[in-house]
Amino acid sequence: MKLSLNNNSKFLKAPSIRQFSNRMKDIKDCINLTIGQPDFPMPDVVKEAYINAIKENKTTYSHNKGLLETRTSVSNYFKHKYSFSYDPEEIIITNGASEALDTALRSIINPGDEIIIPGPVYAGYIPLIQTLGGIPIFIDTTETDFKLTPAAIESHINSKTKAILLNYPTNPTGVTLNYNEVKALSNALKDKEIFIISDEIYAENTFSGQHTSFGQFDELRDQLLIIGGLSKSHSATGIRIGFLIGPEYLIEKLTFMHAYNCICANVPAQIACIAALNEGLEAPQYMNEAYIERRDFLIDKLESLGFELEAKPEGAFYIFPSIKRFTDDDFAFCVDVLEKAHVAMVPGSSFTDIGKGYVRISYAYELDALKEGMRRLELYLSENYKLK
Numbered sequence: 578m579k580l581s582l583n584n585n586s587k588f589l590k591a592p593s594i595r596q597f598s599n600r601m602k603d604i605k606d607c608i609n610l611t612i613g614q615p616d617f618p619m620p621d622v623v624k625e626a627y628i629n630a631i632k633e634n635k636t637t638y639s640h641n642k643g644l645l646e647t648r649t650s651v652s653n654y655f656k657h658k659y660s661f662s663y664d665p666e667e668i669i670i671t672n673g674a675s676e677a678l679d680t681a682l683r684s685i686i687n688p689g690d691e692i693i694i695p696g697p698v699y700a701g702y703i704p705l706i707q708t709l710g711g712i713p714i715f716i717d718t719t720e721t722d723f724k725l726t727p728a729a730i731e732s733h734i735n736s737k738t739k740a741i742l743l744n745y746p747t748n749p750t751g752v753t754l755n756y757n758e759v760k761a762l763s764n765a766l767k768d769k770e771i772f773i774i775s776d777e778i779y780a781e782n783t784f785s786g787q788h789t790s791f792g793q794f795d796e797l798r799d800q801l802l803i804i805g806g807l808s809k810s811h812s813a814t815g816i817r818i819g820f821l822i823g824p825e826y827l828i829e830k831l832t833f834m835h836a837y838n839c840i841c842a843n844v845p846a847q848i849a850c851i852a853a854l855n856e857g858l859e860a861p862q863y864m865n866e867a868y869i870e871r872r873d874f875l876i877d878k879l880e881s882l883g884f885e886l887e888a889k890p891e892g893a894f895y896i897f898p899s900i901k902r903f904t905d906d907d908f909a910f911c912v913d914v915l916e917k918a919h920v921a922m923v924p925g926s927s928f929t930d931i932g933k934g935y936v937r938i939s940y941a942y943e944l945d946a947l948k949e950g951m952r953r954l955e956l957y958l959s960e961n962y963k964l965k
């Protein structure tokens with residue numbers, strides 16, 4: 578007997594990136610450059626806090642929003658680092674940024690609502706919106722260095738727009754915005770009656786100067802939900818700690834959505850979060866030093882191989898070169914490179930059609946792996962395409 582799931586679940590399918598990773602399984606010596614997960618261990622101080630929490634039996638439920646000490650450390654962190662202030666009551670500790678996104682979207686979308694998203698887009702957003710009957714409206718940023726512009730906001734907002742979903746630094750392009758660019762977007766958004774959801778999960782992986790948060794623009798406060806977490810900053814993808822931050826009038830309601838889903842975030846991980854934010858602040862620094870070295874290597878190498886880089890990545894740990902010089906079919910290209918050269922990259926079209934003709938390479942891999950990957954790619958290109 579096979580029972581029928583509801584209409585929401587029925588249309589869910591494996592992300593196209595999964596179809597691709599399935600093909601990698603049989604290639605034993607594959608250089609895999611697809612994963613969006615830091616290649617460093619979680620810092621010792623965070624590990625110890627996690628282990629001690631369990632030993633000390635801190636394994637019961639917490640307040641739905643999270644432990645007050647954890648929320649206070651998140652509040653202090655943003656106050657000291659980014660000079661904006663949210664009270665601990667305006668912060669929910671979630672099970673990863675993913676749950677923060679889900680809680681936010683489930684709390685605001687009605688069927689038919691439009692959600693504007695600059696693309697190429699992190700694929701995880703789309704099913705969350707569609708299962709609620711929301712309609713993602715993608716803004717093509719390929720002509721503006723993968724950056725959203727105020728003009729593009731104006732031309733995409735209409736009476737059905739419920740929210741805009743932003744992600745700087747961006748997965749998959751690695752592009753981020755400077756202070757003036759965030760300010761310009763804030764000016765364009767501040768009088769619009771829409772929510773702004775700013776997924777800043779890669780905030781700490783900003784390579785030039787400091788990340789600018791939308792939280793720095795007080796005029797957005799009533800509309801803004803900020804999403805963050807430890808997954809990327811502290812190489813802590815498996816302990817599932819995210820933050821959902823916003824004005825109290827919204828956070829009070831969003832807390833119910835979060836609570837009815839999961840009661841609270843993983844409590845030993847919440848305790849580890851206090852250690853990460855109070856004593857583990859050097860972690861993003863040393864990771865960024867390695868990422869910058871790897872990025873610079875990739876930029877030189879990819880350009881020498883004839884790939885075109887439309888924008889230099891300044892954050893996260895991805896690079897998104899165009900392959901249009903070789904072919905427009907990024908999926909076929911990635912499959913061929915995988916099968917012939919044993920190097921795995923993500924086809925750009927996995928991030929909506931806006932990413933067609935590009936590939937995403939993650940450099941959350943050691944330099945030696947990147948060098949070997951590029952050596953194989955060079956050989957592949959010389960055998961299959963005329964190199965410049």
Ligand SMILES: Cc1ncc(COP(=O)(O)O)c(C=O)c1O
Pocket residue numbers: 613672673674675676699744748776778806807808814818819
């Ligand atoms: C843009 C973006 N947002 C959210 C997430 C999910 O983060 P988490 O592991 O904290 O749920 C990812 C993961 O890769 C991401 O790239």
